[in-house]
Amino acid sequence: MRKVLSISISDTLEKEIKQRTKERGFNSVSDYIKSLLVVDEDLISEEELLEDVRSGQEDYKKGKVIKAESIADLVKNADKYRAQLNGK
Numbered sequence: 001m002r003k004v005l006s007i008s009i010s011d012t013l014e015k016e017i018k019q020r021t022k023e024r025g026f027n028s029v030s031d032y033i034k035s036l037l038v039v040d041e042d043l044i045s046e047e048e049l050l051e052d053v054r055s056g057q058e059d060y061k062k063g064k065v066i067k068a069e070s071i072a073d074l075v076k077n078a079d080k081y082r083a084q085l086n087g088k
Helices: 011-023 030-041 044-061 072-076 080-085
Strands: none
Touching: 011 030, 072 080
C-alpha cells in the first residue's frame, strides 16, 4: 500500500527539486527522492571514512600495497591483486 509523505520546504527548494528531477530524467519528484534514498544507503559516515583511512595507512606501513599500472589495470586484475594481498 502506498503512503503519502508531506514535508515543509521553501519555494526555492521546491523549484530546485523540480528542476533536478527534470534535469536527471525522473518521471516524478517521488521517483527522484526514492533514488536519493537508495544512494544514501551506500554513503558512509565521516567516522567510518576516517577509520578506513587509518586502516589503509596501517596496511601501507605493513607493506600491504598493490602496484598497479593504472586504475584500469587495477580493475581488470582485481582478483589477482586481491589474492596477492591475502597471501594466496
